[in-house]
Amino acid sequence: MMYADDGAQPMAPLLEIENLRVTFDGEDGEVTAVNGVTLSVGQGETVALVGESGCGKSMTALSVLRLVPAPLGAIRGGSVRFAGEELLMKTVEQMQEIRGRDIAMIFQEPMTSLNPVFTCGDQIMEAITRHRVVSKREAREQAVEMLRLVGIPMPERRLYEYPHQLSGGMRQRVMIGMALCCAPKLLIADEPTTALDVTIQAQILDLLRTLKRKIGMAILLITHDLGIVAEVAERVVIMYAGEVVEEAPVRSLFKKPAHPYTRGLLGSVPKLDRKEEELKTIPGNVPSLKSMPSGCRFHPRCPNARSLCAKAAPALLEIGEGQRVACWLYGLPSDREGVETL
Amino acid sequence: MVLYILRRLFQSVWVLVGVTVLVFALVQLIPGGPALMILGEDATAEQITLVNQRLGLDRPLHVQYLDWLGKVVRGDFGVSFQDSRPILPDLLNRMPATLELLVVAMFFSLIIALPIGIISAVKPNSLLDNVGRVLALLGVSMPSFWIGLLLIMVFARNLGWFPAVGRESWTSVIMPAFALGVSMAGILMRMIRSSLLEVLREDYLKTARAKGLTEKVVVLKHAMRNAILPVITTIALQVGNLLGGSVVIETVFAWPGMGRFCYMRMLQRDIPTIMGNLMLYAVFVCILNIVTDLLYAYFDPRIRYSG
Ligand SMILES: Nc1ncnc2c1ncn2[C@@H]1O[C@H](COP(=O)(O)OP(=O)(O)O)[C@@H](O)[C@H]1O
Ligand code: SF4
Numbered sequence: 001m002m003y004a005d006d007g008a009q010p011m012a013p014l015l016e017i018e019n020l021r022v023t024f025d026g027e028d029g030e031v032t033a034v035n036g037v038t039l040s041v042g043q044g045e046t047v048a049l050v051g052e053s054g055c056g057k058s059m060t061a062l063s064v065l066r067l068v069p070a071p072l073g074a075i076r077g078g079s080v081r082f083a084g085e086e087l088l089m090k091t092v093e094q095m096q097e098i099r100g101r102d103i104a105m106i107f108q109e110p111m112t113s114l115n116p117v118f119t120c121g122d123q124i125m126e127a128i129t130r131h132r133v134v135s136k137r138e139a140r141e142q143a144v145e146m147l148r149l150v151g152i153p154m155p156e157r158r159l160y161e162y163p164h165q166l167s168g169g170m171r172q173r174v175m176i177g178m179a180l181c182c183a184p185k186l187l188i189a190d191e192p193t194t195a196l197d198v199t200i201q202a203q204i205l206d207l208l209r210t211l212k213r214k215i216g217m218a219i220l221l222i223t224h225d226l227g228i229v230a231e232v233a234e235r236v237v238i239m240y241a242g243e244v245v246e247e248a249p250v251r252s253l254f255k256k257p258a259h260p261y262t263r264g265l266l267g268s269v270p271k272l273d274r275k276e277e278e279l280k281t282i283p284g285n286v287p288s289l290k291s292m293p294s295g296c297r298f299h300p301r302c303p304n305a306r307s308l309c310a311k312a313a314p315a316l317l318e319i320g321e322g323q324r325v326a327c328w329l330y331g332l333p334s335d336r337e338g339v340e341t342l
Numbered sequence: 343m344v345l346y347i348l349r350r351l352f353q354s355v356w357v358l359v360g361v362t363v364l365v366f367a368l369v370q371l372i373p374g375g376p377a378l379m380i381l382g383e384d385a386t387a388e389q390i391t392l393v394n395q396r397l398g399l400d401r402p403l404h405v406q407y408l409d410w411l412g413k414v415v416r417g418d419f420g421v422s423f424q425d426s427r428p429i430l431p432d433l434l435n436r437m438p439a440t441l442e443l444l445v446v447a448m449f450f451s452l453i454i455a456l457p458i459g460i461i462s463a464v465k466p467n468s469l470l471d472n473v474g475r476v477l478a479l480l481g482v483s484m485p486s487f488w489i490g491l492l493l494i495m496v497f498a499r500n501l502g503w504f505p506a507v508g509r510e511s512w513t514s515v516i517m518p519a520f521a522l523g524v525s526m527a528g529i530l531m532r533m534i535r536s537s538l539l540e541v542l543r544e545d546y547l548k549t550a551r552a553k554g555l556t557e558k559v560v561v562l563k564h565a566m567r568n569a570i571l572p573v574i575t576t577i578a579l580q581v582g583n584l585l586g587g588s589v590v591i592e593t594v595f596a597w598p599g600m601g602r603f604c605y606m607r608m609l610q611r612d613i614p615t616i617m618g619n620l621m622l623y624a625v626f627v628c629i630l631n632i633v634t635d636l637l638y639a640y641f642d643p644r645i646r647y648s649g
């Protein structure tokens with residue numbers, strides 16, 4: 001396993017998201033899907049972005065490619081820097097050059113993410129010829145090579161098959177092959193295994209890990225499954241209701257989770273060796289974006305909430321080596337006003 | 343795939359058999375029957391019996407039907423009541439004119455409907471979308487003969503750009519085809535819009551954009567290739583309607599096709615010719631359906647590979 005060395009200098013950041021805000025025009029007014037998210041991914045690093053469904057993970061990821069679904073959704077502020085360059089200032093044409101070449105993305109639904117009317121080969125070759133000057137034959141050879149790389153048997157034949165002729169796992173492999181054909185520096189994987197069954201999940205994660213070693217790209221892995229995180233990520237960013245609540249190296253996070261929400265999430269990870277133990281779940285529901293709680297957005301569900309928590313939102317605070325948390329439990333002297341439990 | 347085509351061919355045969363029954367039955371419903379029509383209102387009973395015997399109309403219905411069917415299958419549509427000439431050659435001679443009209447009408451309706459439909463879907467509720475909405479409504483609600491008369495008045499009488507009637511010059515087809523195509527363009531435009539609007543929400547377009555493809559390629563290649571599928575079916579249905587519309591338009595523009603011929607023979611109650619004409623229309627629609635199915639299979643690999 002490749003844990004980031006806690007004592008080493010931080011790797012040069014490849015992707016830096018700062019204070020990102022994404023909003024949606026809903027039927028009853030504007031909602032903020034991503035509220036001031038800050039995170040970074042180092043060169044060759046694997047960062048997991050974790051949170052319950054609807055907390056804004058996908059919108060954060062799509063913002064990096066500037067693919068937030070317009071016109072309802074829009075990036076309203078903040079900064080997204082890739083290799084030092086501000087992506088939010090790029091023209092549409094410049095972004096189209098970057099997509100697929102420097103930053104690639106794969107999605108949750110392998111069944112619907114490939115175009116049903118084109119062969120797998122055509123779709124991979126299209127990604128190659130979009131960014132590289134190659135002949136059709138070279139593109140085909142490279143496509144076969146990609147299919148072989150992602151572990152698809154008989155790649156020469158699969159090239160001419162349509163997505164509906166492949167299983168979900170095979171399609172996700174094709175998606176990965178297509179994403180990696182231009183050797184991007186960053187791969188954004190938005191819940192790449194959520195729609196697959198458990199054995200296939202493990203195979204796909206394995207594949208991602210192997211390819212990462214071979215190609216040396218960085219991965220922003222989005223998931224709501226902390227079990228996956230422990231296996232592949234070096235650093236973890238936890239999101240709740242559109243905000244980052246904790247960020248830590250994977251070892252610290254599992255050893256001493258700081259945020260009450262993270263602790264809740266860890267408590268609800270099923271442990272195979274402790275089947276009898278009752279599964280801990282976080283009481284309450286994810287707040288709707290329309291009626292967001294004041295102060296700390298987690299306070300209605302938080303077992304440690306104090307009166308202050310409902311009044312003011314805590315900012316991210318460094319509490320240890322690479323570990324930052326947004327919670328009033330940290331950084332306040334305990335005799336301060338409003339610290340009494342609710 | 344071969345199985346798929348064979349199945350469709352087999353279905354078409356049954357449809358055609360159904361059409362022969364319908365056509366035959368329709369003729370039986372004519373009051374007094376064909377004899378009265380040939381002889382006129384003041385025919386005597388003996389005259390009618392004689393004609394019926396001569397035409398074999400005194401035999402039981404199913405015998406008459408099978409006899410007629412047997413001949414039709416062999417390409418013998420009989421002779422006209424009007425001029426006693428064999429019917430089929432007269433109909434086939436007029437077919438190219440009608441096909442020309444339909445193809446050009448189709449072309450007009452596609453070049454109107456495709457761009458407006460696509461832009462309306464990409465920018466819903468934009469100015470062009472609303473203009474398209476109004477155009478579609480006009481196209482559907484204005485009868486094509488009325489558009490035809492309007493065109494004749496403005497572009498033939500007043501401006502003299504196109505010949506008003508006939509098929510003498512290559513420009514002759516433009517006005518009748520336009521009149522015929524406009525009504526179809528309205529429906530087609532809205533169909534393309536709604537189909538594309540649906541497809542634009544698909545995940546695979548997110549994938550296409552994430553690859554770095556330009557919006558033009560995303561919409562025209564990745565989205566349209568999928569959106570066109572339901573549109574193909576609509577087009578096929580609409581061509582059937584065009585065929586009906588062509589009877590009227592050919593009459594208005596004195597276009598020397600099957601439709602006008604059929605209309606004139608209808609006025610003269612030339613029953614065998616009308617029957618032959620209806621049969622040809624039915625064959626045409628069946629061929630069209632098979633072509634549609636083939637096109638559909640060509641565009642949709644999920645059908646092509648499922649047998
Ligand atoms: N197409 C959309 N229209 C309106 N709101 C949306 C749309 N997509 C996402 N949202 C809003 O953005 C929030 C975050 O969505 P998303 O980033 O997809 O969540 P996640 O990926 O964490 O499950 C959702 O809770 C939803 O309210
Ligand atoms: S700030 Fe308060 S409510 Fe929010 S997580 Fe910390 S203790 Fe819980």
Ligand SMILES: [Mg+2]
Pocket residue numbers: 054057058059190191
């Ligand atoms: Mg998501």
